[in-house]
Amino acid sequence: MNIHLIRHGKTIANEQKLYCGKTDLPLSDNGVEEILSIKGIYPQYVDLFFTSPLLRAVQTLEHIYGNVDNVSLSGMEEYHFGQFEMKSYEQLKNDAGYQAWITDGTGHIPCPGGESRQEFTHRVLRCYGLLIEEYLHVNSVVLISHGGVITTIMEHLFPSKHHFYEWQPKPGRGYTISYFSKDNCTYKKI
Numbered sequence: 001m002n003i004h005l006i007r008h009g010k011t012i013a014n015e016q017k018l019y020c021g022k023t024d025l026p027l028s029d030n031g032v033e034e035i036l037s038i039k040g041i042y043p044q045y046v047d048l049f050f051t052s053p054l055l056r057a058v059q060t061l062e063h064i065y066g067n068v069d070n071v072s073l074s075g076m077e078e079y080h081f082g083q084f085e086m087k088s089y090e091q092l093k094n095d096a097g098y099q100a101w102i103t104d105g106t107g108h109i110p111c112p113g114g115e116s117r118q119e120f121t122h123r124v125l126r127c128y129g130l131l132i133e134e135y136l137h138v139n140s141v142v143l144i145s146h147g148g149v150i151t152t153i154m155e156h157l158f159p160s161k162h163h164f165y166e167w168q169p170k171p172g173r174g175y176t177i178s179y180f181s182k183d184n185c186t187y188k189k190i
Helices: 027-037 055-065 096-102 117-135 147-157
Strands: 002-007 048-051 140-146 174-179 184-189
Touching: 002 147, 027 055, 048 055, 055 140, 117 140, 117 147, 147 174, 147 184
Parallel strands: 002 140, 048 140
Antiparallel strands: 002 174, 174 184
16 A cells, blocks of 8 residues: 655745634645646655545545545644744744643643644554554555644654654655555555
């Protein structure tokens, strides 16, 4: 099985460097242009398509592959930033709750009104594990989701390769994971 993890294209929030998790933004004009300009890098022979339920992931799928049947996976949404949603580092850097969250080495402190890193990781890996169990026999699968989701999956699968943030793909990019068995896989960049 090859599973192609693709990050959605750019949104206004990406361009303005805002924390954007649950906010259901469309792709920006620049995001659409970038996806269309690199369309040739994506796998052509795909058996199944999955997306996050959020609009930016669905639109990315449509711009790459057209109107194809796909399954929306609840659980593959981006991190829930709570009160930090749609705010920048500059707006938050002096906020005590923000400082507690970004310096938390345990991953147990949630964003006020949002989720903790531990909750997010558990949600994403549970959903990903079910996807792999159900479709390991399929040759080629595309999952279009979010930077945090892909980063979490890659860090879990290949913990000694990179630091968490080094796994973050650029918008429209990602990884192909080739499974030889449920517990044996390799990767390459898209």
